[in-house]
Amino acid sequence: MADALSLWQRYCDYIYTNRSLGISLDISRMNFDEEYLNSMKPAIHQAMDAMEALESGAIANKDENRMVGHYWLRTPSLAPSDDITNEITRTNAKILSFAKSIHDGTVHAQSGPYKHLIHVGIGGSALGPQFVARALAGNNDPVTPHFVDNTDPDGIDQVIDKLHDQLEQTLVTVVSKSGGTPEPRNGMLEVTAAYEKAGLRFADRAIAITMEGSKLDKQAESEGWLARFPLWDWVGGRTSVMSAVGLVPAALQGIDIESILKGAAAMDEVTRDHDIRNNPAALLALMWYKVGNGKGAKDMVILPYKDRLELFSRYLQQLVMESLGKRLDRDGNVVNQGIAVYGNKGSTDQHAYVQQLRDGVNNFFATFIQVLKDRDGDSINVEPGTTAGDFLCGFLQGTRRALFEGGRDSMTITIPEVTPFYVGALIALYDRAVGYYGELVNINAYHQPGVEAGKKAAAAVLDLQAKAMSHLASATGSSTAEEIASAIGNPEEAEVVYKILEHLAANDNRGVVATFGDSPATTTFHAG
Numbered sequence: 001m002a003d004a005l006s007l008w009q010r011y012c013d014y015i016y017t018n019r020s021l022g023i024s025l026d027i028s029r030m031n032f033d034e035e036y037l038n039s040m041k042p043a044i045h046q047a048m049d050a051m052e053a054l055e056s057g058a059i060a061n062k063d064e065n066r067m068v069g070h071y072w073l074r075t076p077s078l079a080p081s082d083d084i085t086n087e088i089t090r091t092n093a094k095i096l097s098f099a100k101s102i103h104d105g106t107v108h109a110q111s112g113p114y115k116h117l118i119h120v121g122i123g124g125s126a127l128g129p130q131f132v133a134r135a136l137a138g139n140n141d142p143v144t145p146h147f148v149d150n151t152d153p154d155g156i157d158q159v160i161d162k163l164h165d166q167l168e169q170t171l172v173t174v175v176s177k178s179g180g181t182p183e184p185r186n187g188m189l190e191v192t193a194a195y196e197k198a199g200l201r202f203a204d205r206a207i208a209i210t211m212e213g214s215k216l217d218k219q220a221e222s223e224g225w226l227a228r229f230p231l232w233d234w235v236g237g238r239t240s241v242m243s244a245v246g247l248v249p250a251a252l253q254g255i256d257i258e259s260i261l262k263g264a265a266a267m268d269e270v271t272r273d274h275d276i277r278n279n280p281a282a283l284l285a286l287m288w289y290k291v292g293n294g295k296g297a298k299d300m301v302i303l304p305y306k307d308r309l310e311l312f313s314r315y316l317q318q319l320v321m322e323s324l325g326k327r328l329d330r331d332g333n334v335v336n337q338g339i340a341v342y343g344n345k346g347s348t349d350q351h352a353y354v355q356q357l358r359d360g361v362n363n364f365f366a367t368f369i370q371v372l373k374d375r376d377g378d379s380i381n382v383e384p385g386t387t388a389g390d391f392l393c394g395f396l397q398g399t400r401r402a403l404f405e406g407g408r409d410s411m412t413i414t415i416p417e418v419t420p421f422y423v424g425a426l427i428a429l430y431d432r433a434v435g436y437y438g439e440l441v442n443i444n445a446y447h448q449p450g451v452e453a454g455k456k457a458a459a460a461v462l463d464l465q466a467k468a469m470s471h472l473a474s475a476t477g478s479s480t481a482e483e484i485a486s487a488i489g490n491p492e493e494a495e496v497v498y499k500i501l502e503h504l505a506a507n508d509n510r511g512v513v514a515t516f517g518d519s520p521a522t523t524t525f526h527a528g
């Protein structure tokens, strides 16, 4: 009993509640004490100063010589120049009036209003829009979004096939900040081909969201696409959901984008507070730091007990891991930082991996996200006096308790309901927590050199493919991968050549035939 009472006391002591915002963060089930919070004050205050400088327009992303301005998107007056403020305000107004013109039929397809949207983009150009679309979908959305977020032909077919007889009434957003990423370029070409096959002009339905002057922007301009919206170099892909990247699809879907921005701005306001006990983003970052020893020793498991929030963990996976997963710190030391993030939704996950969380390796901390409102309207009783929502609430509490009893840490974020305002607030909470944590561990949270390296490696593979294919076209007879790699002047790349040709041979009309031997070394390929 004493234990339960002291836990209740700890809960009352360590729950951050903001009544006007309607959000609370309970850190009472994390293993820390008051001394830890006090000892971290200088470090977190330094992080707050750095974030203040970032918001004022400092070159916070030094490696790319860029400002980091996603906070300005929801409070344009904060931007370091009038030009930027006006650009944001103008773009948001343009998004709203564009969405209105689609909804009221001023801009329409030949057979009627636009009813669908194919959103083409990858990484930050898709994850935020997908999360928002899923979280805030309604029954009578004027436009239903669909996503092409990969260069997987079969995945693209699934989207196109579903819409094949409705393409005439389907808009397409092509999103690429750089305007040169292969995946959205491929997605755009595939979707364009589908429109052409249906006898439709792609440009009439296409909307480009990219940096002005990019390859994509130039193409959209020269082909006379339906609309173009700008992105700016000071918005990172993974924090672009409140730029045109996320606002255009959300506005088209009929979501109140102004409320998303308001929720984020309100959270931004709160998370600038220098009093750490009154700053939920600082508390989050400090908990991450404590539980993972400042080295990401424990994984972050995100458990929203709400179906609408099921994509939040995927969204946070990019935000946290692309931002914090860094080899070098800002002084050039090898630190291999990061925090692994995964999760889906409760109570579904209780019937999957939560078994390990409760009983297995203790290498994680959980973040429960509780939504107080069960549904619009009344619920039936599934047992006397008990609704399905009561079960959901009970399962969350039960799992939280079981984890604690097993010595596993957890936090709980509570919001009243899933609305545009709270979706904006949740995103902003994690934006700033990631910013603070990046400062605590002294890494640049705003670049992604590892991803860039992967992109270069992929380009090199495609170069090898072209060389191997041209060799096969002129060669007589069959050759092993080793022979082909030597013949094209890359003997060290036999394995890559083998994988390339194995893939081509598995697909019709790619001009490669494989005769498989006992091992890759004895497998031969010829043109055919």
Ligand SMILES: O=P(O)(O)OC[C@H]1O[C@](O)(CO)[C@@H](O)[C@@H]1O
Residues within 6 Å of the ligand: 122, 123, 124, 125, 175, 176, 177, 178, 179, 180, 181, 184, 236, 237, 238, 448, 451
């Ligand atoms: O919007 P772009 O330039 O096509 O880039 C897509 C994504 O690729 C990344 O650069 C790396 O994953 C992300 O940051 C970005 O969201």
